[in-house]
Amino acid sequence: xxxxxxxxxxxxxxxxxxxxxxxxxxxxxxxxxxxLFTLVGVSLVYxxxxxxxxxxxxxxxxxxxxxxxxxxxxxxxxxGPLRALHTRRAEWVVAGALGLALFALLTMVSLQLGTPQPDxxxxxxxxxxxxxxxxxxxxxxxxxxxxxxxxxxxxxxxRSAYLLPFEIVSVHLLVVLVGAxxxxxxxxxxxx
Amino acid sequence: xxxxxxxxxxxxxxxxxxxxxxxVAVKRNAIGILMGVELILNAGxxxxxxxxxxxxxxxLEGQVFALMVVVLAAAEAAVALAIILNFYxxxxxxxxxxxxxxxx
Numbered sequence: 001x002x003x004x005x006x007x008x009x010x011x012x013x014x015x016x017x018x019x020x021x022x023x024x025x026x027x028x029x030x031x032x033x034x035x036l037f038t039l040v041g042v043s044l045v046y047x048x049x050x051x052x053x054x055x056x057x058x059x060x061x062x063x064x065x066x067x068x069x070x071x072x073x074x075x076x077x078x079x080g081p082l083r084a085l086h087t088r089r090a091e092w093v094v095a096g097a098l099g100l101a102l103f104a105l106l107t108m109v110s111l112q113l114g115t116p117q118p119d120x121x122x123x124x125x126x127x128x129x130x131x132x133x134x135x136x137x138x139x140x141x142x143x144x145x146x147x148x149x150x151x152x153x154x155x156x157x158x159r160s161a162y163l164l165p166f167e168i169v170s171v172h173l174l175v176v177l178v179g180a181x182x183x184x185x186x187x188x189x190x191x192x
Numbered sequence: 193x194x195x196x197x198x199x200x201x202x203x204x205x206x207x208x209x210x211x212x213x214x215x216v217a218v219k220r221n222a223i224g225i226l227m228g229v230e231l232i233l234n235a236g237x238x239x240x241x242x243x244x245x246x247x248x249x250x251x252l253e254g255q256v257f258a259l260m261v262v263v264l265a266a267a268e269a270a271v272a273l274a275i276i277l278n279f280y281x282x283x284x285x286x287x288x289x290x291x292x293x294x295x296x
Contacts, residue, residue, distance in 0.1 A: 008196045012204045019211040019231060028221055035227050038208075042234045045204070046258075048196075049245045054255045054262075058237075061262050066230065066269045073223050073273040077280045085220040085287055092218055099214035106206030115197035115246060133252050162256050169263045176267035183274035 008048055015041030023099075026084040028074050032067070039063050136161030201242035209235035222276045222286045226269060233265045 018041060021034035039062045046055030208231055215228030237258045244254025280286055 002195045004195045008200060012200065015204065016207050016211075019208050022227055022231060023211050023215045023218065028223055031224055031227055035230065038231065039234065042208075042238060045201070045238055046241050049201070049241050051241045051244065051255050051258070054237075054241055054258045057259055057262055061266050062230075062234075066266050069266075069269050069273055070223065070226065070230075073226075073276060076277060077223065077286045087218050087220055095214045095217035098217060099210040102213055103206050103210035106209060107203050110199050110202035110206060113198070113202065115199060133256070165256075165260065169260055173263055173267050177270055180270040180274035183271070184277045 004048065008045075011041055011044045011048060015045065026086075028078050028083055032071055032074055035070070036063065036067055039067065134162045134166060136163070198242055198246040201238060205235045205238040205242070208232075208238065220287050220289055222279070222288050222291075223273075225288065226272050226276070229272075230265060230269070233261055237261050 015038055018034045018037035022031050022038060025031050025034060039058065043055045043058040043063070046052075046058055212228045212231030212235060215231060216225050219225050219228065240254040240258045240261070242254075244252065244258075247254075276286060279291060283290055
């Protein structure tokens with residue numbers, strides 16, 4: 001048992017248990033708390049995979065932004081009887097069977113897929129490489145086998161920069177937030 | 193991370209996905225359904241990042257796509273919460289079974 005295996009087992013168990021907690025708890029506030037643990041666990045999985053930038057973005061955007069939005073929604077809507085809406089037993093059975101069937105199907109496919117061998121010559125993707133690739137600059141490995149880029153240039157500008165999609169997503173987020181503020185503005189209640 | 197293969201990550205992602213689908217199917221609270229959707233999106237993100245680690249032809253695209261999914265999930269949560277708050281203002285409940293105004 002090496003250290004990565006132990007770390008992965010711990011993080012995966014914590015993430016899975018808190019995902020079960022999201023499904024099983026009846027109170028909305030407790031669901032939000034379990035979801036917080038799940039999101040932190042997923043970001044730890046990203047760190048284990050060597051995707052530090054994605055893990056940091058997960059922590060910042062999801063845990064710091066989206067979950068705060070969700071907690072605001074819970075605070076604004078969860079009063080008394082609305083905190084725990086009861087589900088019928090038949091719905092639990094049907095939904096549980098659906099979830100189990102999906103999990104079995106996806107697990108079967110993943111077991112058949114196997115693990116492709118990582119190329120030992122190339123580095124794992126990291127923060128600097130990801131940040132540079134937003135500008136279309138790719139670091140080449142010494143053997144020059146990364147993306148077919150010639151080996152004599154250390155930094156090579158490719159055609160596929162991710163800066164434009166990033167800007168589009170940013171503008172989309174701005175438009176969506178303005179629209180959400182417009183939708184959620186205070187109005188007189190029609191049916192009290 | 194070469195000790196842990198691709199398959200455990202895919203199984204963890206499948207478990208998160210199944211939990212999210214069950215959550216969407218079983219909850220009557222609209223915010224609970226939104227949390228289930230977040231679980232589903234996170235499962236997809238774990239898949240993307242795991243493939244970007246283990247598949248040499250998918251090296252950076254997986255992480256970039258995961259970032260895009262995170263941002264779009266934030267946008268989706270904002271709009272969904274605005275709709276839920278609007279619904280709560282109009283109907284004084286967040287039970288999705290009550291949202292049948294357009295029932296034919």
